[in-house]
Amino acid sequence: MAEDPNEGLAPLLALAIDWLALSERSNIPLELTAHSLRERGDWRLSIYRTGSEIEGVSIVMPRGDWFLEARGPSAAIYLANAAAIRGRRPATLTTTERVRALIAPILSEKGAVRAEYELRTLMCTxxxxxxxxxxxxxxxxxxxxxxxxxxxxxxxxxxxxxxxxxxxxxxxxxxxxxxxxxxxxxxxxxxxxxxxxxxxxxxxxxxxxxxxxxxxxxxxxxxxxxxQAVYVLVDGSDAVTLTFYDSLGFEDLGTCYKADLK
The missing domain is CATH 3.40.630.30 (Gcn5-related N-acetyltransferase (GNAT))
Structure with missing residues (x-):
């Protein structure tokens, strides 16, 4: 049987998924990404803890797409540094508006943002x-x-x-x-x-x-x-696509944040 290179990370991934589940789907992009990791390689998972408590989770996918959840500034700073480990800088960041407020000063200080977008989170049941x-x-x-x-x-x-x-x-x-x-x-x-x-x-x-x-x-x-549900993320400025998914019965749950990074 072939060895699974991600097998050693399985317990950490399970911790991250369980922690994210407690947020009641407040960070759908990150939750979906976490559940897809079992099928992909060369991804980077980071967890920030204080004592036994998880305070943040970061995932960088093979193409450089970075997904982040953090409860406070300390977690955001730590995970931002971990995301760029060994010179492999993320190409994009997707997170909630709340976490955006935490990490914006860090990204601004580094001049890391090339462009910013508003994503709409849509749900169909x-x-x-x-x-x-x-x-x-x-x-x-x-x-x-x-x-x-x-x-x-x-x-x-x-x-x-x-x-x-x-x-x-x-x-x-x-x-x-x-x-x-x-x-x-x-x-x-x-x-x-x-x-x-x-x-x-x-x-x-x-x-x-x-x-x-x-x-x-x-x-x-x-x-x-x-x-029970299907989600899709749509650029908030793409009126045609938003109308298309509305016609299929999708409900608009609000916005999340995406940035192209330098």
Whole structure:
């Protein structure tokens, strides 16, 4: 049996997940990320404690996406330093507005922020009636390679296109016509009672509203058959995408903070 390089971190990860669960989903981006770590390598988990009490959790993913929760300034400072260990600086930061207030002075002092965004946290608890699509399989890989060429370069940098790994974990759903992939969407971070979706893309020549609605409906139905809620994070300035998810029955739970870092 192959050795799991993350096996030694399993107890710490369990502590982090249990601690985050006590917050009653106040930091959905971090919770979803923590639950996805069992399937990914080269991530960095840091926990800040005072005595036996956990005061903060930080996760930096392989592509440099950093997720943070901290109860106070001391935890925020410690975890910010831990996130940049051995010269590997995070590329983005996603956290709550409350933690943003704690860490803003640190980031400002270092001149670390390139751009800031407001993310909306949306939640769906009822599957829509329109459903079309299926989970991707290995036979879709040639079509997915062709489909990937239709994603513009800037957007491709934001989408997880590790098709083989996503298929192996049953995290990629597609909608196809005549053996061509017209749209894809990714699910991630399945916790016992909720999961997230991301990276919905529809090829430019397709009818985005209809195709996207059908595929999103399929994935929502699959997840909600086993869990209570599905979350998606949307740029607060993207009115079109916000309207799209509103039409699917998503509820707006408020904002969280994202920054591109230098």
């Amino acid at each position: 009822k599957a829509p009636s329109i459903k079309e699509g299926r989970w991707a399989v290995s036979a879709d890989l040639p079509a997915l390679k062709e489909y990937e060429l239709l994603i513009d370069r800037d957007q491709r940098e934001l989408i997880d296109t590790s098709w083989e790994r996503l298929i192996a974990r049953k995290e990629l759903a597609v909608l196809t016509r005549n053996d061509a992939v017209l749209a894809s969407i990714r699910r991630y971070g399945p916790a016992p009672s909720f999961a997230g979706i991301a990276d919905l893309f529809v090829v430019p020549q397709a009818r985005r509203g209809r195709i996207g609605t059908g595929l999103a409906g399929f994935v929502l139905g699959e997840i909600l058959a086993q869990r």
